[in-house]
Amino acid sequence: MSEIIFELKNVTKIFGHHIETQVTALSGVDLKISKGEFVALVGPSGSGKSTLLNIMSGFDTPTSGDVLLSGKKINEISGTELSDFRRDHIGFIFQSYNLIPVLTVRENVEYVMILQGRPVKEREEKVKDFLSAVGLAGKEDRYPSELSGGQQQRVAVARAMVSRPDIVIADEPSANLDSKTGTALVEMMLSLNEKFKTTFIFSTHDPVIMEKARRLVTIKDGRIIHEKKNT
Amino acid sequence: MLLKMALRNIIRNRRRSLLTGMMMSGGFVFISISLGFLDGSYGAIISLFTGQHTGHIQITDKSYIKTPSLYKTIHNFETVLTDLSKNKSIRALAPRIHSEALVYYKSATFGAEVVGIDPIAEDAATAYSRRILNGSALSETSGYDVLVGKTLARVLQVGIGDDIVLISQGADGSIANDIFRVIGSVGTEQEGRDDYRIYMPLKTAAEFFSLYHQAHEISVHLYDFNLASRISDSLVDSDSALVARPWQEVESDFYRTMQLDRQGNDVSILILMLMVGIGVLNTILMSTLERSREFGVLKALGTHPAHIFFMIMSEGLILSVFAAALGSLVSTIINEYLSQSGIQFAEPVSFAGMKISEFRSSVTSGTILFPSCVIIFTTLLASLYPALKSSKSSVSDALREF
Ligand SMILES: Nc1ncnc2c1ncn2[C@@H]1O[C@H](COP(=O)(O)OP(=O)(O)OP(=O)(O)O)[C@@H](O)[C@H]1O
Numbered sequence: 031m032s033e034i035i036f037e038l039k040n041v042t043k044i045f046g047h048h049i050e051t052q053v054t055a056l057s058g059v060d061l062k063i064s065k066g067e068f069v070a071l072v073g074p075s076g077s078g079k080s081t082l083l084n085i086m087s088g089f090d091t092p093t094s095g096d097v098l099l100s101g102k103k104i105n106e107i108s109g110t111e112l113s114d115f116r117r118d119h120i121g122f123i124f125q126s127y128n129l130i131p132v133l134t135v136r137e138n139v140e141y142v143m144i145l146q147g148r149p150v151k152e153r154e155e156k157v158k159d160f161l162s163a164v165g166l167a168g169k170e171d172r173y174p175s176e177l178s179g180g181q182q183q184r185v186a187v188a189r190a191m192v193s194r195p196d197i198v199i200a201d202e203p204s205a206n207l208d209s210k211t212g213t214a215l216v217e218m219m220l221s222l223n224e225k226f227k228t229t230f231i232f233s234t235h236d237p238v239i240m241e242k243a244r245r246l247v248t249i250k251d252g253r254i255i256h257e258k259k260n261t
Numbered sequence: 262m263l264l265k266m267a268l269r270n271i272i273r274n275r276r277r278s279l280l281t282g283m284m285m286s287g288g289f290v291f292i293s294i295s296l297g298f299l300d301g302s303y304g305a306i307i308s309l310f311t312g313q314h315t316g317h318i319q320i321t322d323k324s325y326i327k328t329p330s331l332y333k334t335i336h337n338f339e340t341v342l343t344d345l346s347k348n349k350s351i352r353a354l355a356p357r358i359h360s361e362a363l364v365y366y367k368s369a370t371f372g373a374e375v376v377g378i379d380p381i382a383e384d385a386a387t388a389y390s391r392r393i394l395n396g397s398a399l400s401e402t403s404g405y406d407v408l409v410g411k412t413l414a415r416v417l418q419v420g421i422g423d424d425i426v427l428i429s430q431g432a433d434g435s436i437a438n439d440i441f442r443v444i445g446s447v448g449t450e451q452e453g454r455d456d457y458r459i460y461m462p463l464k465t466a467a468e469f470f471s472l473y474h475q476a477h478e479i480s481v482h483l484y485d486f487n488l489a490s491r492i493s494d495s496l497v498d499s500d501s502a503l504v505a506r507p508w509q510e511v512e513s514d515f516y517r518t519m520q521l522d523r524q525g526n527d528v529s530i531l532i533l534m535l536m537v538g539i540g541v542l543n544t545i546l547m548s549t550l551e552r553s554r555e556f557g558v559l560k561a562l563g564t565h566p567a568h569i570f571f572m573i574m575s576e577g578l579i580l581s582v583f584a585a586a587l588g589s590l591v592s593t594i595i596n597e598y599l600s601q602s603g604i605q606f607a608e609p610v611s612f613a614g615m616k617i618s619e620f621r622s623s624v625t626s627g628t629i630l631f632p633s634c635v636i637i638f639t640t641l642l643a644s645l646y647p648a649l650k651s652s653k654s655s656v657s658d659a660l661r662e663f
């Protein structure tokens with residue numbers, strides 16, 4: 031068994047302060063993710079997928095339980111320490127692409143490396159590598175608005191992977207794309223997962239995409255109810 | 262990188278940036294022109310007020326200030342004059358003798374203020390000859406000729422060519438009395454200091470009051486009255502018996518009235534600042550609200566909240582600096598034009614006993630510097646809340662899909 035990089039221990043998330051209006055989005059979730067896994071998180075709407083991914087990302091803190099990434103309890107750090115930890119260990123792909131509109135494709139992809147203070151030369155090389163890995167070589171100087179949705183999401187994949195994070199977290203990365211483009215995107219993510227051994231976890235509603243995942247985690251009413259490994 | 266993004270964000274939303282910039286520039290121009298007008302009209306009032314009598318700086322014997330008396334004079338004032346005339350800021354110097362005398366004409370008697378003036382120097386300084394209502398000005402050769410204030414002339418019913426008798430006391434204790442010939446009357450349309458005065462040549466006054474080589478006052482007229490308080494101290498040695506006081510001190514009542522008037526105008530500028538500030542707050546708030554998802558992404562990627570704050574503040578700063586530059590250009594042109602041509606009033610406006618019939622703007626560094634500071638400061642203040650709000654907002658809220 032390979033090394034476990036992500037671990038959730040008995041994580042519970044309750045929204046709302048008043049008893050009457052409280053929503054239990056997650057209750058007692060335990061999850062372990064090993065290095066290099068390609069995990070799909072599925073479940074009906076409102077089941078708690080986004081909540082779980084937000085907690086894994088450090089965007090939200092759990093009401094109780096622990097979240098460990100590379101041995102660090104991220105539910106106990108905050109402020110710039112959390113910012114920097116996220117910058118160095120997690121890559122993100124969002125549902126609605128969310129590229130920075132005022133930055134070119136190149137600048138979007140190298141943004142995290144700029145934050146990390148990597149040298150220009152290294153940045154240039156990596157941007158080139160990853161843009162060709164997602165099939166967008168030659169579009170470095172375009173602005174996001176000049177690209178199609180599928181292309182923008184591929185830029186987002188390059189941006190998430192370029193700094194070689196421990197894990198890439200993606201909440202419904204294909205939801206804004208048509209089925210064919212969405213499937214192609216996830217296939218590309220899978221090939222990058224194989225090529226670079228980057229760990230992925232993403233949520234989806236699309237049965238075709240679920241098929242692609244190596245591991246399928248099903249969640250309902252805030253509990254993991256089913257686990258399945260595809261081979 | 263953040264600065265680059267700030268700049269591009271301004272360019273991206275060209276119309277809104279332009280609108281905000283225009284609002285800032287508009288506020289700038291308005292403040293600048295009001296200031297220009299204020300400076301210009303206050304300047305006009307000050308030069309009118311000081312130009313006629315006091316001058317911009319008054320030099321006297323130290324003790325003369327508290328209780329002006331015949332004996333408290335500047336000795337050898339000619340030497341003082343020669344020294345002062347080397348100063349490049351000084352436009353004109355007018356030495357004067359001040360005293361009182363009883364005036365007799367036919368059966369009438371009246372107390373008058375006697376002022377001895379150097380006809381040429383005085384005219385260069387205060388252009389007193391322009392205040393002569395009828396008759397002629399004093400000249401070098403005038404001897405026992407005098408000009409009589411208009412009210413005094415009316416009370417005594419003296420006219421040109423009439424002889425009057427003045428009785429007073431000389432500095433040496435002697436009785437001073439002599440016959441003088443009236444060669445004109447002096448004053449302005451309004452009430453003024455000339456009204457109960459008798460002007461005679463300085464030499465004659467020196468003889469009459471036995472004040473040889475002495476004067477009570479040297480009135481200093483500068484090229485720029487704004488320098489008065491700055492250079493007054495340098496005009497006399499601190500250990501000498503003399504003191505040089507700027508007009509703000511000599512005419513402190515007048516100065517206070519003017520300061521009060523100015524404070525009223527400061528309030529209007531404050532209100533304008535508030536209006537510009539609210540407008541800027543509104544647009545910046547809108548533009549940051551619109552981009553809250555973007556800020557969420559930036560934070561998710563690891564950007565520190567402080568950097569988001571810095572980026573939004575930079576946008577405000579860049580925009581306001583541009584607006585200030587544009588505003589400076591426009592208002593300098595307008596102020597320059599107004600300082601040349603001025604705006605005529607339909608009705609003259611009275612201030613401190615003077616009538617002003619024209620508003621002229623003045624162009625000073627203050628009419629650019631002050632509005633620049635105001636606009637930039639107001640913008641930064643208005644950016645503070647949106648910047649703080651955006652930098653503090655939670656990532657999950659910003660990224661939530663609707
Ligand atoms: N900020 C919040 N405040 C209150 N309740 C919330 C909040 N975020 C999520 N919830 C609730 O938590 C539950 C789980 O929501 P979540 O968004 O995680 O579901 P999801 O599985 O991502 O759904 P979808 O498939 O529609 O994206 C829902 O009942 C939702 O209403």
Ligand SMILES: [Mg+2]
Pocket residue numbers: 079080081201
């Ligand atoms: Mg969701």
